[in-house]
Amino acid sequence: xxxxxxxxxxxxxxxxxxxxxxxxxxxxxxxxxxxxxxxxxxxxxxxxxxxxxxxxxxxxxxxxxxxxxxxxxxxxxxxxxxxxxxxxxxxxxxxxxxxxxxxxxxxxxxxxxxxxxxxxxxxxxxxxxx
Amino acid sequence: xxxxxxxxxxxxxxxxxxxxxxxxxxxxxxxxxxxxxxxxxxxxxxxxxxxxxxxxxxxxxxxxxxxxxxxxxxxxxxxxxxxxxxxxxxxxxxxxxxxxxxxxxxxxxxxxxxxxxxxxxxxxxxxxxxxxxxxxxxxxxxxxxxxxxxxxxxxxxxxxxxxxxxxxxxxxxxxxxxxxxxxxxxxxxxxxxxxxxxxxxxxxxxxxxxxxxxxxxxxxxxxxxxxxxxxxxxxxxxxxxxxxxxxxxxxxxxxxxxxxxxxxxxxxxxxxxxxxxxxxxxxxxxxxxxxxxxxxxxxxxxxxxxxxxxxxxxxxxxxxxxxxxxxxxxxxxxxxxxxxxxxxxxxxxxxxxxxxxxxxxxxxxxxxxxxxxxxxxxxxxxxxxxxxxxxxxxxxxxxxxxxxxxxxxxxxxxxxxxxxxxxxxxxxxxxxxx
Numbered sequence: 001x002x003x004x005x006x007x008x009x010x011x012x013x014x015x016x017x018x019x020x021x022x023x024x025x026x027x028x029x030x031x032x033x034x035x036x037x038x039x040x041x042x043x044x045x046x047x048x049x050x051x052x053x054x055x056x057x058x059x060x061x062x063x064x065x066x067x068x069x070x071x072x073x074x075x076x077x078x079x080x081x082x083x084x085x086x087x088x089x090x091x092x093x094x095x096x097x098x099x100x101x102x103x104x105x106x107x108x109x110x111x112x113x114x115x116x117x118x119x120x121x122x123x124x125x126x127x128x129x130x
Numbered sequence: 131x132x133x134x135x136x137x138x139x140x141x142x143x144x145x146x147x148x149x150x151x152x153x154x155x156x157x158x159x160x161x162x163x164x165x166x167x168x169x170x171x172x173x174x175x176x177x178x179x180x181x182x183x184x185x186x187x188x189x190x191x192x193x194x195x196x197x198x199x200x201x202x203x204x205x206x207x208x209x210x211x212x213x214x215x216x217x218x219x220x221x222x223x224x225x226x227x228x229x230x231x232x233x234x235x236x237x238x239x240x241x242x243x244x245x246x247x248x249x250x251x252x253x254x255x256x257x258x259x260x261x262x263x264x265x266x267x268x269x270x271x272x273x274x275x276x277x278x279x280x281x282x283x284x285x286x287x288x289x290x291x292x293x294x295x296x297x298x299x300x301x302x303x304x305x306x307x308x309x310x311x312x313x314x315x316x317x318x319x320x321x322x323x324x325x326x327x328x329x330x331x332x333x334x335x336x337x338x339x340x341x342x343x344x345x346x347x348x349x350x351x352x353x354x355x356x357x358x359x360x361x362x363x364x365x366x367x368x369x370x371x372x373x374x375x376x377x378x379x380x381x382x383x384x385x386x387x388x389x390x391x392x393x394x395x396x397x398x399x400x401x402x403x404x405x406x407x408x409x410x411x412x413x414x415x416x417x418x419x420x421x422x423x424x425x426x427x428x429x430x431x432x433x434x435x436x437x438x439x440x441x442x443x444x445x446x447x448x449x450x451x452x453x454x455x456x457x458x459x460x461x462x463x464x465x466x467x468x469x470x471x472x473x474x475x476x477x478x479x480x481x482x483x484x485x486x487x488x489x490x491x492x493x494x495x496x497x498x499x500x501x502x503x504x505x506x507x508x509x510x511x512x513x514x515x516x517x518x519x520x521x522x523x524x525x526x527x528x529x530x531x532x533x534x535x536x537x538x539x540x541x542x543x544x545x546x547x548x549x550x551x552x553x554x555x556x557x558x559x560x561x562x563x564x
Contacts, residue, residue: 042285
């Protein structure tokens with residue numbers, strides 16, 4: 001069963017996080033390690049980090065089908081910072097991975113406890129007949 | 131040398147577990163032997179189509195895999211900086227030309243039991259079975275499950291480590307364990323089939339056909355255990371279900387429920403083979419859940435038209451199945467059969483007994499069935515509501531489209547002035563596409 005784990009932690013206009021080198025390195029190392037563990041457990045389908053909100057655009061089709069872009073967002077707007085797609089045996093396992101990612105270290109090495117949105121990917125296994 | 135043709139790939143795959151059995155026993159190392167045979171398979175897939183099939187293809191695979199094993203042992207020894215004398219001893223372990231004498235007809239069966247060991251998670255057991263017994267490459271398996279090859283390779287490697295850690299010997303399970311272990315094997319084959327059958331909708335033609343692979347493994351199990359009625363029952367179930375494959379998807383990859391299918395598209399050869407297998411299995415007198423499910427599939431397949439379906443017989447079979455292998459999903463299907471025989475109110479009454487069942491809580495099938503039965507009793511508003519709830523809960527897109535369109539059809543009919551369509555929609559169709 002595949003799940004997407006979405007880390008909606010970025011906010012518009014916030015810019016790059018203002019952390020110390022040591023804290024940044026610890027955070028990056030944590031994420032790398034998490035991905036490595038998921039690869040080794042045979043559960044990782046995909047993992048991507050996304051660019052900062054400054055590069056985000058909302059696109060709509062205009063009357064002629066040409067793109068109309070919009071890129072100034074209210075500061076309160078949340079952005080997807082990154083996501084994982086995992087293929088796991090149970091939803092509980094997906095939640096456990098999300099909890100692990102949520103506890104990534106932030107400033108001073110304290111757990112960030114970020115909210116991670118977990119949703120099944122629509123490729124679900126067939127309904128069991130038994 | 132024989133030229134490579136359409137059937138060669140099939141032959142090569144049949145040989146994989148046989149070669150693995152020989153190599154695993156000779157080197158007493160299943161984990162390493164499995165890797166070595168996989169490498170030999172990949173070598174065969176590249177060389178044979180180009181150069182033709184060797185005169186003794188099985189011997190070729192065993193030779194190549196054994197050479198890898200020897201290299202591996204030699205490297206291991208070099209790494210440990212052992213005496214050269216030991217390496218020479220390894221040399222003598224390399225297979226002679228007379229490799230066939232090592233063949234044991236039970237090898238493939240031993241492998242099936244190993245790969246479907248209850249200590250493994252079902253996803254690892256599935257992957258390992260497809261590779262070690264099915265002779266598929268990691269890339270093919272990864273592609274079938276839409277995960278990266280590296281992820282699948284890890285999953286297989288971990289499954290093998292679990293087997294190693296559990297210390298399962300390379301031999302058939304004891305008669306005491308046999309029943310439980312066979313149940314695990316059949317369950318894994320059933321899951322592979324189900325995965326393939328459910329995902330065989332539309333655009334996935336590039337993907338490996340898992341349903342066919344499951345049937346091939348089922349045939350292999352049947353040949354190895356010809357007297358077991360449940361093995362035959364499972365193969366019959368797969369054939370009788372697969373027979374409807376061409377009819378269950380419309381031109382836009384939409385699911386077509388059993389009652390709306392064009393029965394001319396059903397595969398008669400598969401149906402006859404399934405029924406024959408099932409009849410022989412049932413005559414053995416030890417009825418199990420696969421035979422019962424196959425029997426239900428057979429009753430559907432034997433009806434030339436929907437209205438010819440023998441629902442009382444299906445209901446009786448579900449009652450048996452409820453006793454042999456009780457589960458909420460069986461109760462759910464039993465409720466459908468009861469509704470078809472005794473009317474929708476009876477079905478709805480049976481569904482209420484499932485509301486408190488935690489195993490089914492939030493499962494879309496419960497809402498989908500309820501929606502259908504509510505439609506049958508004429509409670510259109512509630513039916514629409516439950517079709518929508520079900521659509522929101524399924525994780526299959528074709529299933530979701532089907533459920534949304536059921537809700538839309540009812541809503542259209544409520545609004546629309548065309549009463550003739552309303553009448554037609556009351557004709558019963560099954561609550562789930564199958």
